Structures are given as structure tokens and as C-alpha cells.
Amino acid sequence: MNHLGEEDLILHYYGEDDDPSEAGRHLEECSECRSLFASLQSALDAVDCAPVPERDAEYGARVWRRIESRLESRPKPWLWSNPWRWAAAGVAFAGLLAAAFLAGRFLPGRPAPAVAADSQVRERILLVAVGDYLERSQMVLIELANANSGGGLDISAQQARAEDLVSETRLYRQTAARTGDGAVAGLLEELERVLVDITHEPARLSPEAVDKLRERLQSEGILFKIRVLGSKVQREEAPDEPSARQKL
Amino acid sequence: MEQTDAALVGQARAGDPDAFRLLVERHARSLFGLAYRMTGNESDAEDVVQESFLRAYRQLKSFDERAGFGTWLYRIAVNGSLDLIRSRGRRMEAFAPAGDDAVDLVAETPSKDASPERLALSGEIRQRMVAGMARLSANERAAFALRHFEGMRIEELSRVLGCQPGAARHSVFRAVQKLRRALEPAVGTVK
Numbered sequence: 001m002n003h004l005g006e007e008d009l010i011l012h013y014y015g016e017d018d019d020p021s022e023a024g025r026h027l028e029e030c031s032e033c034r035s036l037f038a039s040l041q042s043a044l045d046a047v048d049c050a051p052v053p054e055r056d057a058e059y060g061a062r063v064w065r066r067i068e069s070r071l072e073s074r075p076k077p078w079l080w081s082n083p084w085r086w087a088a089a090g091v092a093f094a095g096l097l098a099a100a101f102l103a104g105r106f107l108p109g110r111p112a113p114a115v116a117a118d119s120q121v122r123e124r125i126l127l128v129a130v131g132d133y134l135e136r137s138q139m140v141l142i143e144l145a146n147a148n149s150g151g152g153l154d155i156s157a158q159q160a161r162a163e164d165l166v167s168e169t170r171l172y173r174q175t176a177a178r179t180g181d182g183a184v185a186g187l188l189e190e191l192e193r194v195l196v197d198i199t200h201e202p203a204r205l206s207p208e209a210v211d212k213l214r215e216r217l218q219s220e221g222i223l224f225k226i227r228v229l230g231s232k233v234q235r236e237e238a239p240d241e242p243s244a245r246q247k248l
Numbered sequence: 249m250e251q252t253d254a255a256l257v258g259q260a261r262a263g264d265p266d267a268f269r270l271l272v273e274r275h276a277r278s279l280f281g282l283a284y285r286m287t288g289n290e291s292d293a294e295d296v297v298q299e300s301f302l303r304a305y306r307q308l309k310s311f312d313e314r315a316g317f318g319t320w321l322y323r324i325a326v327n328g329s330l331d332l333i334r335s336r337g338r339r340m341e342a343f344a345p346a347g348d349d350a351v352d353l354v355a356e357t358p359s360k361d362a363s364p365e366r367l368a369l370s371g372e373i374r375q376r377m378v379a380g381m382a383r384l385s386a387n388e389r390a391a392f393a394l395r396h397f398e399g400m401r402i403e404e405l406s407r408v409l410g411c412q413p414g415a416a417r418h419s420v421f422r423a424v425q426k427l428r429r430a431l432e433p434a435v436g437t438v439k
Contacts, residue, residue: 053284069267139419142415146415
């Protein structure tokens with residue numbers, strides 16, 4: 001049996017591997033994998049040392065007292081459920097900063113723009129925003145690329161998320177274009193096209209349509225390109241961390 | 249005899265507020281644990297718990313009885329936590345080691361019989377854990393919290409997160425990889 005990869009070991013740790021006995025046998029026989037698994041176990045066991053603040057048995061009753069009077073009132077928006085206001089503020093803020101980020105990050109040697117380029121805090125916030133945006137885009141595409149097309153597929157959830165991502169993509173693309181970063185602008189244009197097309201598909205795809213979409217994602221290599229861009233952002237986000245190469 | 253969630257949901261739907269009170273009392277503590285793991289902040293976690301129950305109450309009519317009430321509630325709380333984290337741009341600060349609850353986590357007194365060296369290591373691990381959690385994206389944090397702390401299987405947590413199992417698995421992998429990278433120097437010393 002080949003050595004176990006990191007993902008195999010993670011699944012084994014959580015008891016979610018397809019054949020735990022096979023992985024167990026391999027770990028008994030292979031000292032290298034055993035050592036890697038022990039290292040993974042130590043790290044994951046250590047995670048449990050961060051405690052959750054205790055809530056006593058009366059906590060539920062206190063929650064009830066706090067919400068009781070609001071149950072019959074007219075539904076109010078969630079504390080955080082005004083997505084458009086948040087989104088508008090976020091987009092506006094990102095727009096102010098994106099110029100500095102895109103122009104300064106992906107084309108080494110280009111003079112940094114004056115706009116906010118000296119603000120490390122702002123840059124980190126933007127990096128987080130761009131990182132999240134790229135990850136969310138990637139997740140939508142991964143879900144579609146890995147979907148089982150057997151009896152057709154309901155993609156309404158992915159469509160809703162793709163729709164949300166389109167406006168963000170447009171913002172970042174326009175900023176990249178303005179700052180002369182053609183490569184990033186090109187990639188974002190490609191991503192925007194894919195996302196828009198996904199939103200225009202019927203909510204329920206036939207098996208053939210799923211296969212066609214999957215083929216398109218594969219042939220255009222859009223997932224790979226997003227991953228590369230995402231890795232760049234991650235490296236910028238955590239410059240003090242070791243390289244992404246895993247020891248496992 | 250204790251009534252099942254399904255029975256209480258039925259009564260609450262019929263307009264019995266006491267039934268919903270029992271559901272709140274039954275699930276509030278576990279929901280707080282989940283919300284705290286996700287937001288990294290007691291006050292935010294409290295907000296998430298309250299808003300989740302309010303939302304659940306308002307959407308009770310649309311609750312699909314084939315799903316477990318707990319799973320449905322978790323999904324609401326996860327979405328609420330994700331929205332909170334994203335809307336406040338708190339990926340970095342929610343678990344920030346300076347100036348919030350995280351300091352208390354790090355400073356919390358470990359067992360009395362621990363050696364000074366062990367105490368220092370324990371503190372270091374916690375600091376690294378906090379830093380590692382701050383590096384996770386909202387999706388990764390949710391997937392990890394559900395898998396690792398709540399013991400939810402990937403298939404089930406994908407339903408809570410509203411994504412495909414493959415995507416949920418990917419989020420768990422990435423979270424573990426990031427946390428492992430953050431913890432490895434300290435954990436290596438402990439071994």
C-alpha cells in the first residue's frame with residue numbers, strides 16, 4: 001500500500017476513512033506514516049486545550065427571558081442581517097483599497113500607488129476580504145465540479161452564491177483593469193463570465209448539463225487559476241509563515 | 249417523560265410558547281458552544297444564540313420535519329455566525345490574541361500540578377491555537393468547529409453548511425492543515 005497522504009490521515013483521525021482497518025494496518029507497518037499520524041494527533045489533540053466559557057444549567061432559561069418579549073413582535077432584521085448595507089460598505093471600502101492591493105501585489109517592481117499603500121492594517125483587511133472572496137468563488141466551483149450528476153442536480157444554492165459573487169468580481173476586475181493589472185483583470189473577467197453563466201442556468205440541471213458544466217470548468221482551468229491567485233493572497237496575508245509546502 | 253424535539257416543535261407551531269421555551273432551554277448551551285467556537289467571542293456568541301432562536305421561531309412554519317430540529321438550529325446558528333464574521337470583517341480580530349476574550353483563554357490557569365515548563369508550553373499552545381483559528385476563513389472555521397468540536401460527520405456538516413460533502417471535506421482539510429502549521433512548533437516540543 002502506498003503511504004497515506006495528509007488527507008487520508010485526517011479522515012482516519014476522525015474515523016471517516018472508507019476502510020479504517022486498512023489504514024490502521026498500514027500505520028502499524030509503516031513507521032513513517034505512523035510518525036506523521038502521531039504528529040497530526042498531537043496537533044489536533046492540542047486544539048482541545050482552548051476551552052469554551054462555561055454556561056450553567058440556567059443559561060437556557062436566561063436566553064428565553066431575553067427573547068420572550070420579542071417573539072410576538074414584528075420580525076426585526078437580524079443584528080447582522082442587513083447584507084446589502086454591509087455589502088455596500090464593504091464594497092466601497094474595498095474599492096478604496098483595492099487599487100493599492102492589486103497594483104502593488106501581483107506585479108513586482110511596479111511603483112506602489114499613493115492611495116493608502118502605506119497602511120498595513122487596511123491592506124490586511126483587504127487581503128482578508130479578497131482571500132474570502134476567492135475562497136467563496138472556489139467553493140462554488142468545486143461543488144459544481146465535484147457534483148454527482150447521476151439524476152440531475154439542483155444548483156439553486158450555488159446559483160444564489162454565484163449571484164452574490166458577481167458584483168464583487170466586477171469590482172475587483174474593474175480595479176485591476178484601472179491599475180493596469182491585465183493578468184488579474186483577465187482572470188477575474190473569466191471568473192465573472194463563469195459565475196454569470198451559472199446564474200443563468202436553470203435551477204435544476206440535467207445530467208448532461210452537469211457534465212457539460214464540469215467539462216467547461218476543467219477545460220478552462222479556472223479553478224486552478226483561482227487557486228494560484230488565492231495562494232498568492234494567502235502568502236501576502238501571512239508573510240511570516242513558512243512556505244505552503246506541507247511536511248506531510 | 250421528556251418530550252421529543254419533534255413533539256415540542258409541533259406544539260410550538262400550534263402556538264404554544266412553553267413548548268418553544270423548552271426547546272430553547274434544551275439547546276441553548278450547545279448552541280452557545282458552537283457559536284463561541286465560530287466567533288471566538290462570548291458577546292458575539294450570546295448574540296448568535298439569541299438571534300438564532302428568534303429566527304428559528306419566526307421560521308418554524310417552514311421547518312421541514314424530516315430534518316432534526318437540532319441540525320436545523322445548528323444551520324441557522326452557523327449561518328448567523330458566518331454572516332457576523334463576514335459582515336464585520338472579523339476573520340482576523342475575532343480570535344485576536346490582544347484585548348479580548350482570547351487573552352483570558354491564554355491566561356487561564358492550568359492544572360495545579362503542572363510544572364513551570366509545562367505551564368509555559370500550555371500557554372504557548374493556546375496562543376498558537378488562537379493565532380491558528382484567526383487564520384481560518386469563515387467556512388473553514390465552521391467546518392472545523394462542526395467536525396472537531398461537535399463531532400459531526402462530514403456528510404452531516406455539509407448539510408448544515410449547505411454545501412456538497414466534497415466541499416465540506418475540503419474545508420475541514422484546509423482548516424486542519426492551517427491549525428497544524430500554527431501548532432506544530434509548540435506541539436513538537438511537547439511530544
